[in-house]
Amino acid sequence: MSDGRLDVRLWRDILHVGLFFQIVRDMDFIAQVALVRVIMISGKVAVAGYGLAMFLLTMAVSAIGCSAARRAS
Amino acid sequence: MIGQNAGAGDPARAAACLRLAVTWLAVLGAVLIALATFPGPVLRIFTGDDQVIARATETIRALRWAMPAGMISGALLRAYTAVSPNKLGNAISIGCAVLTIVIANTWPGAPLASVAAAMIASQYLRLGLLAALYRRLFRAAIQRRAAPRRADGVLPSGPRPVLRNRALANRALTSMTRSASF
Numbered sequence: 001m002s003d004g005r006l007d008v009r010l011w012r013d014i015l016h017v018g019l020f021f022q023i024v025r026d027m028d029f030i031a032q033v034a035l036v037r038v039i040m041i042s043g044k045v046a047v048a049g050y051g052l053a054m055f056l057l058t059m060a061v062s063a064i065g066c067s068a069a070r071r072a073s
Numbered sequence: 074m075i076g077q078n079a080g081a082g083d084p085a086r087a088a089a090c091l092r093l094a095v096t097w098l099a100v101l102g103a104v105l106i107a108l109a110t111f112p113g114p115v116l117r118i119f120t121g122d123d124q125v126i127a128r129a130t131e132t133i134r135a136l137r138w139a140m141p142a143g144m145i146s147g148a149l150l151r152a153y154t155a156v157s158p159n160k161l162g163n164a165i166s167i168g169c170a171v172l173t174i175v176i177a178n179t180w181p182g183a184p185l186a187s188v189a190a191a192m193i194a195s196q197y198l199r200l201g202l203l204a205a206l207y208r209r210l211f212r213a214a215i216q217r218r219a220a221p222r223r224a225d226g227v228l229p230s231g232p233r234p235v236l237r238n239r240a241l242a243n244r245a246l247t248s249m250t251r252s253a254s255f
Contacts, residue, residue: 020163027170049128
């Protein structure tokens with residue numbers, strides 16, 4: 001480690017913990033893309049409405065999450 | 074916080090953190106559902122197009138029921154991952170994401186109804202499965218971490234899990250810094 005080379009064993013440990021969770025995040029993103037593709041059937045206005053709605057909901061959810069975390073701390 | 078308390082050998086505080094987070098998310102999720110009934114004034118901050126606002130209102134009203142389940146299941150998944158590698162919980166989440174795609178593309182009816190059905194079904198399924206695995210993925214994991222402390226009533230003289238994790242984090246940070254510099 002101290003000689004600047006990549007520590008394969010350490011990175012294997014990190015991937016063991018974090019890789020699956022990262023795949024979950026990627027799958028959530030892919031699922032959202034698939035949902036937008038379904039909404040696209042209804043036209044541009046529907047996509048704009050869906051985007052605005054999701055922005056508002058995710059913003060609200062993030063605010064709620066931050067509020068809960070601060071309350072818990 | 075949950076990871077810190079579990080690593081420090083304090084399972085009661087780690088469990089209390091999770092309980093508090095889930096309780097608050099449930100309460101605030103209910104408030105969100107109530108507020109999402111009339112989203113018009115907030116939506117008008119972002120656009121003046123009546124058609125878009127009508128569509129967005131329709132979408133929010135359809136999807137709001139999935140939000141509490143999404144928030145709570147997300148909190149459970151992160152809590153489980155904080156105390157163990159949690160392959161099973163993450164695999165459940167991956168399966169539910171795939172289920173979302175399948176339902177959205179096969180559900181009969183309007184596109185928004187398909188999307189709403191996909192999100193509500195997958196989020197509540199994920200929440201149910203993760204909640205059912207609470208004992209196995211969270212409670213058992215934090216008890217295992219606290220076992221050395223409970224055995225004789227005092228902390229072991231060797232490195233505690235939290236110190237090991239901190240050392241691991243420091244090593245990772247050093248490794249990343251050095252890798253980035255090359």
